[in-house]
Amino acid sequence: MAMEDNNSTSTKLHTYGALPFYQIHFVVKGDGKMFEEMLLARTRKRVKGVLKKSVEDVWWEGGKIVERLNNDSRLKHLLLSVLKGEDDIFIDPVENAVRIYTRFKMESDVTRHLSKEAIEAYNIIAGYVKSIMREFE
Amino acid sequence: MKGKGADHGVMDTSHRRGAKRVDVRDEDEHKGEGEEEYLESDIRIILLNHLRRLGLDAYIVSDKEVEEGSYYSYYFTSSPRVVTSVCCIKVNGMNFDCINLLVRG
Numbered sequence: 001m002a003m004e005d006n007n008s009t010s011t012k013l014h015t016y017g018a019l020p021f022y023q024i025h026f027v028v029k030g031d032g033k034m035f036e037e038m039l040l041a042r043t044r045k046r047v048k049g050v051l052k053k054s055v056e057d058v059w060w061e062g063g064k065i066v067e068r069l070n071n072d073s074r075l076k077h078l079l080l081s082v083l084k085g086e087d088d089i090f091i092d093p094v095e096n097a098v099r100i101y102t103r104f105k106m107e108s109d110v111t112r113h114l115s116k117e118a119i120e121a122y123n124i125i126a127g128y129v130k131s132i133m134r135e136f137e
Numbered sequence: 138m139k140g141k142g143a144d145h146g147v148m149d150t151s152h153r154r155g156a157k158r159v160d161v162r163d164e165d166e167h168k169g170e171g172e173e174e175y176l177e178s179d180i181r182i183i184l185l186n187h188l189r190r191l192g193l194d195a196y197i198v199s200d201k202e203v204e205e206g207s208y209y210s211y212y213f214t215s216s217p218r219v220v221t222s223v224c225c226i227k228v229n230g231m232n233f234d235c236i237n238l239l240v241r242g
């Protein structure tokens with residue numbers, strides 16, 4: 001009987017651990033595959049300090065969109081504060097959309113890093129994605 | 138345990154772009170007379186209330202195109218293979234069309 005109980009509980013165990021990990025995607029609809037080479041991009045950052053981390057510099061790497069993203073001083077200013085507690089931001093074009101996201105987070109951290117500045121930064125990035133899609137359609 | 142209202146005081150603009158609005162309970166909905174407050178555990182409500190606290194006009198929609206399509210292009214090595222869509226949140230006045238919450242596994 002004890003064996004049966006063990007088996008029934010083991011089937012319920014999650015492959016990735018007991019706690020769920022969440023990721024927030026900011027989705028811009030459109031044919032992402034068509035603009036794949038232009039839109040595929042990610043951030044890189046130079047961090048100073050171990051205990052008291054500070055982001056010294058942020059830049060974008062990837063397709064044509066990075067020229068516009070790197071030239072935006074407001075976005076850079078926002079990213080310097082947003083990426084302090086975040087991983088890199090990725091722009092990932094898929095079949096029916098372009099997805100902008102960062103790393104997976106624990107349930108308690110999902111809203112912690114989603115500040116007004118972070119949403120403004122994602123909004124600016126989505127704006128550039130939309131403008132490129134409109135321009136090269 | 139009656140709710141205060143179906144739309145929670147948020148302007149219904151779902152008809153503008155053809156998105157189907159889904160009625161989701163609010164954290165205030167649980168607080169009936171004489172009832173104690175409790176910790177909200179539904180991640181959709183937590184995220185929705187957080188966005189509303191930031192002053193955004195956010196509501197949950199059901200968007201099959203976003204929720205059932207592919208989530209990653211797999212050009213980045215950190216992309217996981219097994220993910221599930223939890224919900225889709227529409228925010229009015231933003232350049233992105235919606236916020237899609239995914240859970241690993």
